[in-house]
Amino acid sequence: MSLIKLSKKKPATSSDSKSQSVRLHAVYSPDGNEYRGEWKDKKKHGKGIQVFKKSGAIYDGEWEHGKPDGFGTYSVLLPGTKQHVIKYRGLWTKGKKHGNGTFYYDNSSFYEGEWNENNRSGWGEMHYESGDIYEGEWENDKRHGQGALQFVDGNWYEGFWRDGKKNGAGKFYHSDKGQLYEGVWEDGNAKCGTMSDFKRDEARTPTKHPIPELHLVDGEMVLREAQSPYLDQC
Template sequence: MPFVKHPAAAEPRWHEWDRKAQKSGLRHTVFAVTGDRYTGEWLDNLRHGKGTQIWKRTGAVYSGDWKFGKRDGYGSYSIPDPVTKEYKKVYTGWWKNDKKCGCGTRLYGGGERYEGEWSGGQRSGWGRLYRRDGCVYEGQWRRDRPCGQGMLRLPNENRYEGGWKDGMKHGPGKFFYLDTGQLFEGVWAADVPKYGIMIDFGRDEAPTPTQYPIPKIELADPDGVLEEARAMFDDSQK
């Protein structure tokens, strides 16, 4: 007599349980062994779609888009205040591969705020930083620091416009002393002006102009003098 397999024994019961345990499409809440908690959508047993992650150790919360287990898309990251325990958003914007990437706003302590572009979790591209001391930098960034062309505006409205490198003034630039009605135009290196010229600029509108105007400098070849100074400075940097 041939052997007949019972229908109920066609598949082990644990196969059915395993299929039910696979999270895909629907919203689920899952706790990790660390106590971290995720509530949201899944795909192939990975966080994918809309969801919220809470880290138990820090209390931090991310709410937004996920892609194959990583933050990817638009979302916000919040942390609890150490004193009041109330949650405050520290970053709102775009993510890629679990890092800030694209346009976003980052809030720091003391009212400091950055609005602009990110890459690989660092400020990179164009952005504006409102510093806690009242200064505002607007311009290019690279590896989390001002680098390229940018403008720094001081609380008294004086401002610098020009080159930057590693977060410091570097290269050709102009510093407008609007409080005294003067302008310095020259070249900086590591935040230090190396050479340039100072002229009166908007002296009549300045709130506190200097007592005496800057006398005009008469040179036979002012452009040649500046070019020679620039060449000497470039040689010293080699």
Template sequence: SSPDTNSMPVIKYPRARDPLFYEWDRKAQKCGLRHTIYAVNGDQYTGEWLDNLKHGKGTQIWKSTGAIYSGDWKFGKRDGYGSYSILDPVTKEYKRVYTGWWENDQRGGRGMFFYPNGELYEGEWSNGLRSGWGKMHYKDGSTYEGQWLTDQPNGQGLLRLPNGNRYEGGWKDGKKHGPGKYFYSDKGQLLEGIWVADIPKCGVLVDFGRDNAPDPTQFPLPEIELHDPAGVLAEARATFDDSHN
């Protein structure tokens, strides 16, 4: 009878081995958690690796500046969540500069940036610049909250001044631009109009909260005698839109 093919032994071929130097190279590759590694320039890194690249959680200290980054890495670059601090040359203490999200070795996503003069930005970043929605706390006590693009207020935003005055409206390259409203809370007045490069070009000034104003004007504003002030403003706004599109 013919042999039962199901019971025939399976031949195990020996697996072809890589040349020995490949194996040595693999063992030398940095993977997983390692102790502190020092670069030739004196920089040091403690953390996780993948295929010879910083990858995972790790802390880097730059010798030249004393700066330190602790957080996430991807393929050799800061990417994910992390904190960056610099060494104060006088006090020898670390001062936090940025805490938040990183993309491709730059600030990207949401984060907080601490400026040397005490100012603070909390909001969105792109390619290392303030871009998206964010709030800036200025040294003089004023705040800007709104849209940013390439590190400046661009789009819609609200500026509050220490004296209570505020501007709500359009911005372009850090300046009031487009339709907006300026509330003079100290005087009890409101200017609604069109701004171009920080200058109101056309507007209507009315009393607003005058009874509660700390320093109201001596006389209330007379009633506007234009037949259609809203129409005039709408026409100016349309002209602005046409000339800036």
């Protein structure tokens, strides 16, 4: 059974409604967890700080009916130290990351954007440990929809994604070679498209010869016919 210590606060009058009253409490659970903050109807409700004894983690923010709900910050304890670092800062709903927020995976990688029940979903920007940056749509914690991935070497892809892989129409800019691939992708692989020169004079390692122009009666029609089997699956 939790021990509750009331803060020094003017007691409620007889006209106060118990279901509407909010009071400050310090609550110590048998498992060692500690909560200091507002309380309503025997549940954490309002603003408060929860310290988790076992992990040393801290949640500092808004609560509703006993769960983090609203804006809050979740911090973890660095192993072997007494120092806390922020893991997530943003919106919560019923104890889960939901809405806009920033999650820090480590010192060099983080995600800033929309969440849906603890999953990256909606629009967001992911900075990877490698230095690559993705900005675009997400679904169920995977790149899904339209977005652009900028690689640390200067190359980048912009187009459509499905389940974390390039799928559908997209463009891949080979800035190191001065070429551009524009076409259709399936499960991360380029299937059908065109390759053309793109800023060859600015490329670090340009191709030896420029790509020659093709002279077809109806080049667009030929390309559409070649791409149609893959587009139908997207």
